[in-house]
Amino acid sequence: MSSVSFPALITKKRNKEELSRDEIEAFVNGIANNSVQDSQIGAMLMAMYLNDLTMRETTDLTRAMMNSGDTLSWPEEWKGNLVDKHSTGGVGDKVSLILAPALAACGVKVPMISGRGLEHTGGTLDKLESIPGFQVSVTSEKMLDIIETVGCCIVGQTKKLCPADSKMYAIRDVTATVDNLGLITGSIISKKAAEKIDALVLDVKFGNGAFLKDIDTARKLARMMVGSGNGLGINTVSLLTSMNSPLGKMVGNALEVAETVWTLQGNGPDDLLNLVIELGGELLSVAGKAPSSEEGRRMVKDTISDGTALARFCHMAKAQGVDPAKADALCAPDTDVFSVLPRAGAIKELLSRNRLCDRY
Structure with a gap:
């Protein structure tokens, strides 16, 4: 659009x-280049919140947010092999730490x-940073190198990736427009689409410990995110x-890293292991890397x-800054994991001395 009236x-x-689509792109581009005022962004977000977004509007918004900044690029021979997972989050959810190396x-x-x-809920990056030396801020060039040698990496979002989303989310937070399914979809899927992946599995959680409390709302969000992802060419x-x-x-955070290692060693709790296997099976199937989810x-x-x-988890830790000796110690079957993770060790000591009980 050559000339845009944001009030219109x-x-x-x-x-x-x-x-x-052109109007949505013009608005998102205005956010990215600072030509639209914060008050106008807030007004548009409230209009979207109150009147909702259609599936087509949601996909167009997601695409525009993805294109508001840099997108990742990969060697041509990787095409068809790039996958990822996203969870809406919940208490004790450390699935990504296990699933990525698997x-x-x-x-x-x-x-x-x-x-x-x-x-x-603790975030995946917070959990990984409880491992001494683990770096979650890496350049795109370093990310490429890690994936080429390890096969996976878990990193944070750069400022150049989906910058419109960062600004929109900050304004959503102060305008009470966070919990709109279309806006949630745009925020989540735009960042995954910017990764230029081929397939994606979504873990949409509901219940007392989740962001979404009831299954009907979770189902609506799941359908919207799946529709938007597919609309952008991601299986x-x-x-x-x-x-x-x-x-x-x-x-x-540190305790969940300990449980991650135990699970990767084959000693994890059944509910966690089963969810990792279920999500991974569905992803490999939809990516065409397995003939069935089974x-x-x-x-x-x-x-x-x-x-x-x-072994992949250990290799990833080393590639992302962990001292090789510490990484090997963390993953060794006969090592006390608490001795390698200082924060988890401090909690273990506190419990062993009954200090929590002494307060009562």
């Missing part, structure tokens, strides 16, 4: 009219861009999973049983 676009959405051990590439804590599948109780037995589940399970997933 706000008025159109306020009046419950559908925005065109998928890499299955022969696919996993450029996982993750986030930090949301409300009461996308979603699972609805309950979060009425914590996942696994450990809650807390076969995909077997492939993921085998990487944990034979130790190849643990």
Whole structure:
């Protein structure tokens, strides 16, 4: 669009009219280049929140947010092999730490861009940073090198990736427009689409410990995200999973890393292991790397049983800054994991001395 009237676009959405792809792109580009005022962004977000977005509007918004900044690029020979996973989050959810190396051990590439804590749940990056030396801020060139040698990496979002999303989310937070399914979809899928992946599995959680409390809302969000992902050329599948109780037995960043290692060693809790296998099986199937989800589940399970997933986790830790001796110690079967993770060790000592009980 050569000339855009942002007030006119706000008025159109306020009046419950559908925005065109060009209009959505013009608005998002205005956010990225600072030609639209914060007050206008807030007004548009409220109009979208109150009147909702159609599936087509949601996909166009997601595409525009993806294109508002840099997107990742990969060697041509990797095409068809790039996959990722996203969870809406829940208490004790450390699935990404296990699934990424397991998928890499299955022969696919996993450029996982993750986030930090949301409300009461710890984020994947926070958990990994409890490993001394683990670096989650890397350049795109370093990311390429890690994936080429390890098969997976778990890193944070750069400022140049989906910059419109960062600004929109900040304004959503102060304008009470966070919990709109279309806006949630745009925020999540735009970042995954910027990774230029071929397939994506979504873990949409519902229940007492999740952001979404009821299954009907979770189902609506899942359908919207799957539709938007597919609309952008990503083979996308979603699972609805309950979060009425914590996942696994450990809650807390360092403790969840410890449970991650135990699970990769074949000693993890059944509920956590089963979810990793289910999500991985669906992803390998939709990516065309397994003839069925059942076969995909077997492939993921085998990487944990034979130790190849643990080896990838150890290799990833070294590639992302962990001292090789510490990484080897963390993953060794006869090592006390708490001795390698200082924060987890401090909690163990506190519990052993009953200091928590002494306060009562």
